[in-house]
Amino acid sequence: MRRYFGRKIVVYLSTFFLAVTIDWAIPRFMPGNPILNLLTRVAGRPETVQHMYNYYSRIFGLDIPVWKQYINFWIALFHGDLGTSVLMFPQKVTAIIMRAVPYDIFLLVPAILLSFYAGNKFGAFAARTKWLDNTVLPLGYMLTATPYMWLGILLAWSLGIVAGIFPIAGAYGFNLQPSLSWVFILSLLEHWFLPFVSLFLVYFGGWAIGMRNMIIYELEADYSHYLEALGAPRSLVRKYAYRNAILPQITGLALQLGVVVAGALVTEVVFSYPGIGYWILQAIQNQDYFLIQGCFLFIIIMVLIANFIIDIVYVIVDPRTRLGMVGGSA
Amino acid sequence: MKKVFIWLLVISMIVVFSLVGCKEEAAAEEEEEMAEEEVAEEEEMAEEEAAPLDIPLGFSYDPAMAAAILADAGYVDTDGDGLVEAPDGSKIELTVTCPFGWTDWMEAISVISSSAMESGINLVAETPDYGAWNTALMDGTFNATLNNWASLSNTPWTLYNLLFRHPIVDLMQSGNFGRYENQEIFDLVDQLAATQTDDIAGMQDICGQIQTTMLTEMPMIPLWYNGLWSQWNDSVWSNWPSSAEDAPKSLPTSWSGYWQLGGLTTLANLEPVEGVEAGTGTYARNETLYMSGAAWGAFSDLNPFLPGTKANSTGTIGLLYESLFQYDPLTNEMTPFLAESGEWTDDSTYVVKIRDGIKWTDGQTLDANDVKFTFELGQTYPGGIWYAPMWDYLDSIDLVDDLTLQFNFTAPLYQEFSNNLYNIFIVPEHIWASRTEEEITAGINENPVGSGAYEWDAAGVGPDRNVWTKNNDWWAIDALGMDVAPNKIVDIRFSSNNVALGSILKGEVDLSNNFLPGVAELVNKGYVKSYFPEAPYMLSANTAVLFLNTTIAPMNDAAFRRALAFAINTGDIVNVAYANLVKAADPSGLLPSLSTFNNY
Numbered sequence: 001m002r003r004y005f006g007r008k009i010v011v012y013l014s015t016f017f018l019a020v021t022i023d024w025a026i027p028r029f030m031p032g033n034p035i036l037n038l039l040t041r042v043a044g045r046p047e048t049v050q051h052m053y054n055y056y057s058r059i060f061g062l063d064i065p066v067w068k069q070y071i072n073f074w075i076a077l078f079h080g081d082l083g084t085s086v087l088m089f090p091q092k093v094t095a096i097i098m099r100a101v102p103y104d105i106f107l108l109v110p111a112i113l114l115s116f117y118a119g120n121k122f123g124a125f126a127a128r129t130k131w132l133d134n135t136v137l138p139l140g141y142m143l144t145a146t147p148y149m150w151l152g153i154l155l156a157w158s159l160g161i162v163a164g165i166f167p168i169a170g171a172y173g174f175n176l177q178p179s180l181s182w183v184f185i186l187s188l189l190e191h192w193f194l195p196f197v198s199l200f201l202v203y204f205g206g207w208a209i210g211m212r213n214m215i216i217y218e219l220e221a222d223y224s225h226y227l228e229a230l231g232a233p234r235s236l237v238r239k240y241a242y243r244n245a246i247l248p249q250i251t252g253l254a255l256q257l258g259v260v261v262a263g264a265l266v267t268e269v270v271f272s273y274p275g276i277g278y279w280i281l282q283a284i285q286n287q288d289y290f291l292i293q294g295c296f297l298f299i300i301i302m303v304l305i306a307n308f309i310i311d312i313v314y315v316i317v318d319p320r321t322r323l324g325m326v327g328g329s330a
Numbered sequence: 331m332k333k334v335f336i337w338l339l340v341i342s343m344i345v346v347f348s349l350v351g352c353k354e355e356a357a358a359e360e361e362e363e364m365a366e367e368e369v370a371e372e373e374e375m376a377e378e379e380a381a382p383l384d385i386p387l388g389f390s391y392d393p394a395m396a397a398a399i400l401a402d403a404g405y406v407d408t409d410g411d412g413l414v415e416a417p418d419g420s421k422i423e424l425t426v427t428c429p430f431g432w433t434d435w436m437e438a439i440s441v442i443s444s445s446a447m448e449s450g451i452n453l454v455a456e457t458p459d460y461g462a463w464n465t466a467l468m469d470g471t472f473n474a475t476l477n478n479w480a481s482l483s484n485t486p487w488t489l490y491n492l493l494f495r496h497p498i499v500d501l502m503q504s505g506n507f508g509r510y511e512n513q514e515i516f517d518l519v520d521q522l523a524a525t526q527t528d529d530i531a532g533m534q535d536i537c538g539q540i541q542t543t544m545l546t547e548m549p550m551i552p553l554w555y556n557g558l559w560s561q562w563n564d565s566v567w568s569n570w571p572s573s574a575e576d577a578p579k580s581l582p583t584s585w586s587g588y589w590q591l592g593g594l595t596t597l598a599n600l601e602p603v604e605g606v607e608a609g610t611g612t613y614a615r616n617e618t619l620y621m622s623g624a625a626w627g628a629f630s631d632l633n634p635f636l637p638g639t640k641a642n643s644t645g646t647i648g649l650l651y652e653s654l655f656q657y658d659p660l661t662n663e664m665t666p667f668l669a670e671s672g673e674w675t676d677d678s679t680y681v682v683k684i685r686d687g688i689k690w691t692d693g694q695t696l697d698a699n700d701v702k703f704t705f706e707l708g709q710t711y712p713g714g715i716w717y718a719p720m721w722d723y724l725d726s727i728d729l730v731d732d733l734t735l736q737f738n739f740t741a742p743l744y745q746e747f748s749n750n751l752y753n754i755f756i757v758p759e760h761i762w763a764s765r766t767e768e769e770i771t772a773g774i775n776e777n778p779v780g781s782g783a784y785e786w787d788a789a790g791v792g793p794d795r796n797v798w799t800k801n802n803d804w805w806a807i808d809a810l811g812m813d814v815a816p817n818k819i820v821d822i823r824f825s826s827n828n829v830a831l832g833s834i835l836k837g838e839v840d841l842s843n844n845f846l847p848g849v850a851e852l853v854n855k856g857y858v859k860s861y862f863p864e865a866p867y868m869l870s871a872n873t874a875v876l877f878l879n880t881t882i883a884p885m886n887d888a889a890f891r892r893a894l895a896f897a898i899n900t901g902d903i904v905n906v907a908y909a910n911l912v913k914a915a916d917p918s919g920l921l922p923s924l925s926t927f928n929n930y
């Protein structure tokens with residue numbers, strides 16, 4: 001057990017180091033110069049511009065050799081300092097991210113987990129049920145192939161503008177101040193619903209289809225036929241098949257978590273939902289090195305943590321992993 | 331991982347393209363030799379004709395004229411591909427750029443490109459990312475690009491100072507992006523800067539000389555006036571400014587700094603519509619103005635001295651901090667605001683009297699000390715304060731008494747100084763004097779103390795909204811009889827245009843300063859209102875200018891640049907790209923409010 005996790009941790013740490021290095025390097029290879037973006041529209045004279053340029057380069061620590069910038073980046077990182085945003089100057093990147101993260105968690109965690117649960121249950125239920133297979137399966141294919149943005153706009157238009165049931169922008173009513181009141185919480189949920197549904201539906205389709213195919217495969221396996229031959233009830237056979245079929249889905253969940261942020265990005269833009277996705281788009285468009293780094297660093301950490309949790313979950317749900325570990329250490 | 335693949339892909343594509351390019355070059359060289367002979371023959375023929383072209387100074391879309399200028403200057407199609415070659419026979423391959431995602435400009439450059447192509451000028455539209463575009467603009471590594479950074483101004487100098495910014499340095503960050511070198515025109519702009527703003531005849535004379543040179547040399551091409559995008563829904567607030575006879579006249583916008591240019595007057599003129607219910611929210615609907623489109627990003631600071639970021643917390647200048655004067659672009663008049671009066675007592679002395687009884691929101695009195703302190707920040711911190719260059723010709727500021735200041739100049743640039751009078755925002759000395767350089771030039775300025783009509787509502791601010799609360803003790807209520815109507819202003823940032831459009835249609839937002847393509851149709855049907863009931867619907871805000879990089883061939887040739895000016899179909903930009911939301915610009919580039927100075 002210890003060996004298993006020891007190995008995993010080494011892998012995670014080196015992945016972290018590599019990913020963070022790439023995260024630091026990529027924005028710096030983008031064409032363009034963030035200080036110039038900041039200086040845009042300052043009515044300075046040509047003679048004084050260089051002066052201001054140097055001034056801001058110094059403030060952002062961009063006036064030193066690149067290797068020094070890299071070392072400073074790691075030092076600052078361990079102090080929890082991700083630098084100052086260029087776009088949102090003079091705000092700190094950590095402050096911006098900390099403000100955005102709650103909205104992401106609030107939106108993404110329920111969407112991923114609920115769609116995983118409901119999609120798998122439904123896929124397993126639908127498999128080999130003729131009328132469900134014929135009606136819901138094509139719907140699932142459609143849902144999973146739908147671009148988030150398109151579905152989002154469609155929902156905003158139909159339920160928001162035409163029917164007028166749900167608000168189409170913001171995280172809570174524009175007439176409210178954040179407070180612990182029922183009015184505020186209701187408004188929060190109301191604004192959360194459409195972005196949540198647009199994410200949930202797309203994920204749901206994917207999980208349901210995956211599970212449906214997996215279950216059919218498992219039902220054809222020898223052990224299923226054997227159980228059936230023994231006269232086990234249909235629900236028992238399915239229960240065994242489900243436990244086997246869920247394993248690849250869990251791996252899929254780990255992979256999905258990485259892609260999820262991209263999905264949330266367009267959803268957040270469509271619904272003006274103030275999460276990290278919105279900031280990534282803004283930061284990239286404005287070459288805000290520090291904000292890009294910060295947002296992706298956050299994603300890297302989240303993906304690694306999610307994968308680590310999945311590794312643990314795997315041990316719990318798949319007895320073979322546990323056996324393997326025992327065998328390995330013996 | 332994906333990124334690495336993309337990089338590899340890009341690199342391999344570059345390699346492939348450069349190989350192909352080599353081959354093409356070799357082929358082109360062969361053709362060139364043949365072409366040269368032909369050109370020589372044609373030149374001989376042209377010399378025989380030798381009738382000088384009569385080119386009008388004020389250019390307009392005229393493909394025949396463009397063709398004539400091109401032919402006259404030796405730009406002819408030698409290889410029969412429908413595109414002209416340079417007089418030396420070399421191929422012309424130019425690009426016109428704007429940032430990706432600026433949809434109106436993207437359509438405009440596609441019109442520019444296609445109309446230039448029709449006249450045989452090989453000009454291809456490209457849309458790099460904003461960052462890359464911005465860097466190319468300032469480095470001078472672009473071919474041709476759009477820019478509209480000259481702000482609304484009381485003087486023609488502001489525009490010509492941007493167009494002919496000098497000297498040419500490595501980093502041209504605030505104008506003359508095409509690096510056009512012409513000492514004669516530089517001298518004229520300097521002369522204009524040093525002309526008194528009430529010397530209309532003198533200004534007209536210099537402007538005429540600048541315009542004549544500009545329109546003969548055509549280093550950049552003024553194309554159209556970008557609109558002051560604003561549309562409103564009058565279901566909660568009425569009495570909006572418009573071109574209607576009985577309507578108030580002011581700028582219906584909240585853009586960065588525009589409160590000072592009449593936006594504040596709009597707030598004062600608004601009247602609540604009767605019968606609107608307060609609703610259940612924290613802010614009563616019938617007392618709150620909801621607006622969008624002014625803030626580009628979430629709130630970042632409340633510091634009136636920070637460059638570039640003012641667009642995020644619009645209101646910092648105008649609602650919170652105020653300037654000595656206000657400039658009204660509709661009447662082209664400057665009116666004293668924090669100042670009671672201001673005048674030049676002689677050529678190098680300017681005396682300002684501050685209004686008596688103005689209070690900061692913490693109860694302290696705003697007086698001449700605060701004004702002196704604010705202006706002197708430019709002297710103390712030349713690196714971080716944008717108006718520091720004023721101190722090149724400003725010698726000192728004397729306090730005459732508590733409310734009177736005397737500015738002593740050496741060789742005043744009257745026009746720049748008059749711009750500064752309504753663009754420098756006065757901060758309280760008792761708060762700012764103890765701050766460090768970093769706090770002043772790069773600080774957030776939390777819990778601000780201002781003098782303006784509204785106070786920052788720190789409890790209401792969210793990542794997608796700024797909230798302002800009315801300052802009931804505002805000095806102008808008594809002094810000017812001016813009172814702003816909304817008790818709250820909620821300034822919303824939408825991340826997409828469809829949301830902005832939906833919100834203004836639903837009446838959730840009262841005033842939208844977003845650029846909404848196709849809004850003309852909605853105005854015609856009465857869903858929303860705009861300043862003019864018909865085209866161009868919007869007031870003009872600034873001039874969109876096509877900058878040409880004059881350091882590269884063939885754009886270092888005035889005849890070629892001039893031909894391009896006649897080749898661009900401005901009508902299509904107005905009708906097609908903007909669906910009639912803008913007006914074509916005067917060839918002088920000056921906004922309609924400054925048309926007195928069109929003198930070419």
